[in-house]
Amino acid sequence: MSVERTVVLLKPDALQRDLLGEIISRFERKGLKIVALKIIPLTEKLLDEHYAHIADKPFYPDMKKYMMDTPVVAMILEGIEAIAEVRKLVGSTNPRAADAGTIRADLSMNMPSNLVHASDGNEAAADEVKRFFSDEEIFTYEKLTDKFIFREGV
DSSP states (O other): OOEEEEEEEEOHHHHHTTOHHHHHHHHHHHTOEEEEEEEEOOOHHHHHHHTGGGTTSTTHHHHHHHHTSSOEEEEEEEEETHHHHHHHHHOOSSGGGSOTTSHHHHHOOSSSOOSEEEOOSHHHHHHHHHHHOOGGGOOOOOOTTHHHHSOOOO
């Protein structure tokens, strides 16, 4: 059992549709701890770095424009196997293919308006933490509920 950190971006459609609280509460109810949270504008440079793996795709210019429509909410979540757990909660990239009960299945219909970006692995999470947050913006703290959430099998 390993405690991990992962990055989540709440995209412009989450902000525009007033779904920030709904989405964040799903992560909190799961037992994930918010260790960093801010609202930021995404620049072309930042997006080109973040989405370098798809920058040559024909849809990328429209997606980049969409991601710059409004600021996004960036956060780091911490928890046991947080990367995989967040991806389960978020659901498939295509909301119409996502399992019922996931954020994307329940709250969105289309791409790129699928509400959430979530790190897809350990390396991506480590890179994204550095890309979106300075060390001073990340907090370590103990919550009263940690002993119930992070405790190993009884």
